[in-house]
Amino acid sequence: MHSEGVASRSADQRDSARESRNGTPQLDAVSLAIIQQLQEDGRRPYAAIGKAVGLSEAAVRQRVQKLLDQGVMQIVAVTDPLTVGFRRQAMIGINVEGDVESIADALTAMSEVEYVVMTAGSFDILAEAVCEDDDHLLDVINRRIRALPGVRSTESFVYLKLKKQTYMWGTR
Amino acid sequence: MHSEGVASRSADQRDSARESRNGTPQLDAVSLAIIQQLQEDGRRPYAAIGKAVGLSEAAVRQRVQKLLDQGVMQIVAVTDPLTVGFRRQAMIGINVEGDVESIADALTAMSEVEYVVMTAGSFDILAEAVCEDDDHLLDVINRRIRALPGVRSTESFVYLKLKKQTYMWGTR
DNA sequence: GTCGACTGCTGCGGATTTCGCAGCGGTGAT
DNA sequence: ATCACCGCTGCGAAATCCGCAGCAGTCGAC
Numbered sequence: 001m002h003s004e005g006v007a008s009r010s011a012d013q014r015d016s017a018r019e020s021r022n023g024t025p026q027l028d029a030v031s032l033a034i035i036q037q038l039q040e041d042g043r044r045p046y047a048a049i050g051k052a053v054g055l056s057e058a059a060v061r062q063r064v065q066k067l068l069d070q071g072v073m074q075i076v077a078v079t080d081p082l083t084v085g086f087r088r089q090a091m092i093g094i095n096v097e098g099d100v101e102s103i104a105d106a107l108t109a110m111s112e113v114e115y116v117v118m119t120a121g122s123f124d125i126l127a128e129a130v131c132e133d134d135d136h137l138l139d140v141i142n143r144r145i146r147a148l149p150g151v152r153s154t155e156s157f158v159y160l161k162l163k164k165q166t167y168m169w170g171t172r
Numbered sequence: 173m174h175s176e177g178v179a180s181r182s183a184d185q186r187d188s189a190r191e192s193r194n195g196t197p198q199l200d201a202v203s204l205a206i207i208q209q210l211q212e213d214g215r216r217p218y219a220a221i222g223k224a225v226g227l228s229e230a231a232v233r234q235r236v237q238k239l240l241d242q243g244v245m246q247i248v249a250v251t252d253p254l255t256v257g258f259r260r261q262a263m264i265g266i267n268v269e270g271d272v273e274s275i276a277d278a279l280t281a282m283s284e285v286e287y288v289v290m291t292a293g294s295f296d297i298l299a300e301a302v303c304e305d306d307d308h309l310l311d312v313i314n315r316r317i318r319a320l321p322g323v324r325s326t327e328s329f330v331y332l333k334l335k336k337q338t339y340m341w342g343t344r
Numbered sequence: 345g346t347c348g349a350c351t352g353c354t355g356c357g358g359a360t361t362t363c364g365c366a367g368c369g370g371t372g373a374t
Numbered sequence: 375a376t377c378a379c380c381g382c383t384g385c386g387a388a389a390t391c392c393g394c395a396g397c398a399g400t401c402g403a404c
Contacts, residue, residue: 027256035256038249042214045362045390059353061391073251076339077210083244084199084207091263091291091298093329101333108336116336119263119329126263126329157265157291157298161273164280164288167248217361217391231382233362 034063035073039167042075086130088137089159093123095152100124103150112140206235207245211339214247258302260309261331265295267324272296275322284312
């Protein structure tokens with residue numbers, strides 16, 4: 001039950017999530033609207049969403065389940081790390097020699113590293129670390145990240161104050 | 173089958189969320205466990221959470237409502253922006269002369285800017301911009317951010333590939 | 345063209361969950 | 375001791391979730 005119909009459909013019916021070349025599904029307007037509803041409130045009832053986007057409760061439920069299965073979105077609780085006991089966060093800019101992606105994978109495997117992105121510019125990788133205190137952060141940066149073979153240099157930006165953190169993509 | 177004796181509330185009954193000096197609530201182990209459950213699945217039923225943390229369904233519901241009201245957490249859908257039609261993202265490092273916080277506030281007001289943090293290090297502010305295409309990104313950086321009075325310089329890191337994006341704080 | 349397979353939507357009951365409220369016990373202040 | 379407050383429990387009613395059967399539209403094959 002995991003069919004991947006690779007076809008181009010023009011009109012209406014099974015166009016909610018078409019696969020594109022790179023494997024990331026293409027979303028139609030209705031799925032986008034559903035996501036938008038759930039970005040406002042992740043627990044909003046399916047029937048209410050259906051009324052908002054013009055679909056039945058069951059249809060919304062099936063679409064949401066599919067979006068979750070495909071990994072397009074996830075419905076989760078997000079918090080301010082400070083209130084859950086993580087007092088030190090930092091963005092770490094990393095320069096790499098050799099294979100950037102393998103370094104990025106190594107960072108991804110670290111539980112303290114919550115965000116990893118490969119970039120163009122004067123850093124090859126940006127990674128966000130969430131730590132309990134300074135010692136913990138120091139350990140992550142100096143003993144774990146800089147120890148990775150291929151890491152040429154790092155620069156750290158310790159967070160002083162988080163001003164904005166939104167999850168309203170597509171709501172604009 | 174995770175039934176744990178997390179709730180030894182013999183000691184203290186009304187300690188689920190006490191206010192500390194700076195106004196951010198202090199969370200006890202049970203609330204943390206609830207958040208953890210909702211980080212795994214934001215739609216998990218209250219009864220299931222209650223079974224996991226050792227509370228009744230109604231108690232979990234009241235706690236969750238309180239956590240939401242206090243702004244400690246929010247339950248939302250999160251997506252990979254690429255799949256929802258935003259093809260260009262960038263982290264922007266900003267140097268400021270004068271009041272850093274007022275610049276940060278101005279950035280916060282921009283809908284394209286999804287993340288703003290004041291930092292120590294060679295940037296005063298890091299901001300993440302989510303845009304539809306290169307033109308849009310260029311407009312945000314050159315015409316809007318650099319136009320802010322007090323912005324001395326900016327440096328951009330265009331995202332090539334998002335490798336990790338987690339919301340599992342406290343799950344470790 | 346018809347046929348068949350596939351996909352997505354609807355509508356429907358039954359099971360489950362959510363919701364509101366009254367009551368209870370522990371804590372701290374008066 | 376008394377009182378007010380707060381969090382937890384338990385319970386019935388309402389709303390929601392869930393699975394399933396049926397229908398309609400598209401696509402590919404013949």
